[in-house]
Amino acid sequence: MNDYIQAVQKLLGQLTTAEQQDVIEYYQEYLMDAGIETYEQAVDELGTPRSLARKVLADYSIRSSSQESQSIKSRSDIQATKNNVKTVWLIILALLSTPVTIPILILIGALFVAFAAVIFGLVVAAFAVFLSIIAVGVLGVVLGVTTFFQAPWTGVFYLGMGLAALGASWIGWLIVKWFGSKVIWALSWAAKKIYNRFIPRSRAERGRKL
Secondary structure, three states: OOHHHHHHHHHOOOOHHHHHHHHHHHHHHHHOOOOOHHHHHHHHHHHHHHHHHHHHHHHHHHHHHHHHHHOOHHHHHHHHHHHHHHHHEEEHHHHHHOOOOHHHHHHHHHHHHHHHHHHHHHHHHHHHHHHHHHHHHHHHHHHHHHHHHHOOOHHHHHHHHHHHHHHHHHHHHHHHHHHHHHHHHHEEEEEHHHHHOOOOOOHHHHHOOO
């Protein structure tokens, strides 16, 4: 039993020391009360250490994101998006480490593809926005400055176009960031629903409250 508990603890490095202690004490007490003494018996009751640890990490991440959504003053959009990305990833890992049926595997696959597509799309969109800033905005400003002394009105025109391009690119970036955060939030919401609906729970997990 101790080997099983130690294996679980090694996989909980993302949690705080207090959270790790709480998890370990709970499952250690549960196994002792159930009269489970060997590693194999613990696996039969709770699943593999990796499977249990991933579910624990997913549970804590879900709780953390839920608490932050209820205390808007203490969170930023960037931090909330990072937490949602982390939650989706931990849920995917928890689902993949759990024996599931084919329909659930399809759901997991769809969730993973959507997650990867969103991240890739956001990176491409952000890169395109910054390219437009460099190619259009900077070029317009440079042309405006260099032609201002020879043809003032032409220089003002190019300078205005360059500044307008910079402003439009910045607005575009804000829109991409806002839209991306909403899409990631939606993915996080869907992942939580799938996780809570399909993830199998042992008696110990059902009895434990975060």
